[in-house]
Amino acid sequence: DAKTTQPTSMDCAEGRAANLPCNHSTISGNEYVYWYRQIHSQGPQYIIHGLKNNETNEMASLIITEDRKSSTLILPHATLRDTAVYYCIVRTQGGSEKLVFGKGMKLTVNP
């Protein structure tokens, strides 16, 4: 699996947009970008995934650069409940099914 690089941590004010960056410069053409998050002492929660087009769902938006070497997860109006470790993962959708978790990034939403 291609590796990803994320900042170790980030703070965000409640109610503001949280923009979480991820670098995946070695991503292959058939690899998707997945985002999961893990709130303390819980199982990871799927957020969103995409290949090359920007994606949006009820939780977040995913912006992928044209060269696909980086992406940004956007939480439009962060709440205190969004405080979690966020994992950016790249993997093929139809091939290897393993999700390999890196260290992730701790997002702290402050009141």
Added chain:
Amino acid sequence: GAVVSQHPSWVICKSGTSVKIECRSLDFQATTMFWYRQFPKQSLMLMATSNEGSKATYEQGVEKDKFLINHASLTLSTLTVTSAHPEDSSFYICSARRLAGAYEQYFGPGTRLTVT
């Protein structure tokens, strides 16, 4: 939809005993389930991949005779930690992939194992 449960949510056992953890997909059928382990302040580490009706595939360094995995149906997988030792104390998390369609993995809430 896509709910995965684990039982128990936490367990304390004595060294040398065995512990079974169940993982169930409540509202969908899962051909593939995964077992992860997470030590404090560390990321999730994949232990094994299990497909319904076949033997699990273990990641390098994971002892298959110590961590017994059974995936007897499309909604249930079990992980048995045999002859548990204090170093096996960890947060065990399972995930399940749907029978068909999307490739998202849905995770259970985890099981906290403490071996005394």
